[in-house]
Amino acid sequence: MIIIIIINTTNDKLFSDSDNQANAGQQLLLPEHSVILALVIKTADDKQLLFERVGRSWQHTGKGVLLSLTDQHVEQLMFSWQQASGLVQASDVIIDESKGVLVQIDIAANEQRQQFTLYPLTDQLLIYKHASDTWLAFPAAIAKQLIPITQL
Numbered sequence: 200m201i202i203i204i205i206i207n208t209t210n211d212k213l214f215s216d217s218d219n220q221a222n223a224g225q226q227l228l229l230p231e232h233s234v235i236l237a238l239v240i241k242t243a244d245d246k247q248l249l250f251e252r253v254g255r256s257w258q259h260t261g262k263g264v265l266l267s268l269t270d271q272h273v274e275q276l277m278f279s280w281q282q283a284s285g286l287v288q289a290s291d292v293i294i295d296e297s298k299g300v301l302v303q304i305d306i307a308a309n310e311q312r313q314q315f316t317l318y319p320l321t322d323q324l325l326i327y328k329h330a331s332d333t334w335l336a337f338p339a340a341i342a343k344q345l346i347p348i349t350q351l
Contacts, residue, residue, distance in 0.1 A: 226335060227284045228315065228326065234307040235277050240346060241301040248348065250276070264348055272347070279344040280304065285326060285335030292334045294318050294325060300346055317346060 229235075240248040246263040250273060257273040259266065268276075295318075304313040314329040319342040326335045 224286050225284045226287050226333065227282075228328070228335070229281055229283075229304065229306065229313065230309075233281055233309075235280060235304055236307055237303075237305040238277070238280065239301075239303040240348065241303075242348060243297055243299060246348065266347060268347060276344070276347055279341075283337065283341060283345065285324075285337040285341075288325070288334035288336050290332070290334060292325060292327075299327075300348075302345075317342070319346070 236252050238248075238250040244263075246261070248259060248261045248264055248266065250257055250259045256270060257277070259268065259273060296316075299316040299318050302315045302317060304315075306313060311330070316327045316329070318325040318327075319339070321339065323339050324337040324342040324345070326337065327333070328335065
C-alpha cells in the first residue's frame with residue numbers, strides 16, 4: 200500500500216497538470232477516431248469539390264475545379280482533417296464572410312453532417328465550427344492541407 204501511495208505522489212509531481220493545461224486551448228476539428236465518408240468543399244466563387252469514399256479508395260469530382268490528385272494526396276487530405284487541432288478563439292471574431300470556404304463532412308456513425316467555414320488569411324487560417332459555435336485558429340500553412348484548391 201505504501202508503494203502505491205509513493206508511486207501516485209511521485210507521478211503527480213513528475214507529470215503535473217501543466218501539460219494538460221497547455222493543451223486546454225486546443226480543440227480537434229473532428230471527433231477523435233472519426234471515419235470520413237464524404238467531404239464537400241464549396242468556395243465563394245461557386246467552385247465545388249466532392250470527395251466520397253468508395254470501398255477502400257476515394258472518388259473525387261469537381262465543379263469548376265480541375266484537380267489531378269493521387270490517391271495518396273487524397274488520403275493525406277483526409278488525414279489532415281482527422282488530425283487538425285487549433286486554438287480556440289473568442290466568439291467575437293470579425294471577418295469578411297464573403298471570403299469563406301464552406302466545408303461539409305459526413306462521418307461514419309454520425310447522422311448529422313459536420314459543417315465548417317474556413318477563412319484563409321495571410322497570417323493564419325480561421326475555422327468556424329457551426330455545430331459547436333466555436334472559432335479555431337491555425338497556422339496559415341494548414342490551409343493548403345485542408346483545402347486542395349490552390350486559388351481561393
